[in-house]
Amino acid sequence: MDNPRRDIHNSEIPVVCRACEARHGGVCGAMNPQQLTELSKYTTRKKLSSGAELQGQGEKIASYANILKGVVKLTKMLSDGRQQIVGLQFAPDFLGRPFSTESTLTAEAATESEICSMPKAVLDRLVAGSPELEHRLHNQALAELDGARDWMLTLGRKTAQEKVASFLYMIATHFDPESVDESSFDLPLSRADIADFLGLTIETVSRQMTKLRADGVIQVENNRHVSVPDMDRLAEVAGMDF
Known part of the structure; x- marks a missing residue:
């Protein structure tokens, strides 16, 4: 079985992935060279200015992203139009919820940022065929849940x-x-x-x-x-x- 944490200079790993900031820390760290090669055909690196919106609340989800640099602010809008910041994400966090169809939050670049964007359909297909990749995403979701609980303590006590x-x-x-x-x-x-x-x-x-x-x-x-x-x-x- 291929080891997804091979040396970053392994010739089987796509060139674009070898120097990527999220290569080992993000979701891509759970992928083998073949999966990385497949995903790299569809990924796009984007630089974002502060205030740029990545995803709007209620919008259909068409893509996911790895955060490479910067900070992304997550906000939720109440029924009366008020907004609340509910979280921050940093490199090399994964931005998105696999298999969800609609965004429940607004994601906005809080600073000048850089992301690696990927089509939802492509990653969903890779996740469906890779227990290790699904496990990595599950662990990140649990880590975010633990972080949210810790932040509830901060805000409440x-x-x-x-x-x-x-x-x-x-x-x-x-x-x-x-x-x-x-x-x-x-x-x-x-x-x-x-x-x-x-x-x-x-x-x-x-x-x-x-x-x-x-x-x-x-x-x-x-x-x-x-x-x-x-x-x-x-x-x-x-x-x-x-």
């Missing part, structure tokens, strides 16, 4: 300072998986979006950011660039268990 610190820790540890320095990053969301995501007011978010900066937990430049001198201290302030 943590203080305002712990919420803001938890958000900053999540961004620091997920924003750029290729970076060796997770302690310096640009905020992918505006203060208004952070407030929406955390269930706080903009004023509270700004106040807590100021307090974290005054306490030396973070450093902020140009209102968007954040540096974290001590990640363990940030995690402690966030009330995280290890």
Whole structure:
């Protein structure tokens, strides 16, 4: 049986996949060279500007995507027109729900991003014939469920300072998986979006950011660039268990 985690320079693996950021961490890591070759015939790499919509709530699903760079914001619209940010996805996350026909969320690039887009029909066919690929997608869905439950705890039980610190820790540890320095990053969301995501007011978010900066937990430049001198201290302030 082919090992899907062969050396990335294996000649059987399509050239376009060998240097792909999501090759091993994303759903493609569960594919053997033959499956990758088949999928690569239909994939398209796309660069997205901040604010670009990938999928609208209620739209028919025609494609999926691997996130290669950047942050994707997931929102859900209520019946009265209000929107709520319900999640963030980072490289090398898989964007989409195999075998679903209609999107239940709106997916929008929160930062300049890059994705590898693939037709729904092609991936659904590959998943149907590969238990290992189906297992990888199932595990990601479970990981997202665990993350959602952890975030429910953050929103329901943590203080305002712990919420803001938890958000900053999540961004620091997920924003750029290729970076060796997770302690310096640009905020992918505006203060208004952070407030929406955390269930706080903009004023509270700004106040807590100021307090974290005054306490030396973070450093902020140009209102968007954040540096974290001590990640363990940030995690402690966030009330995280290890």
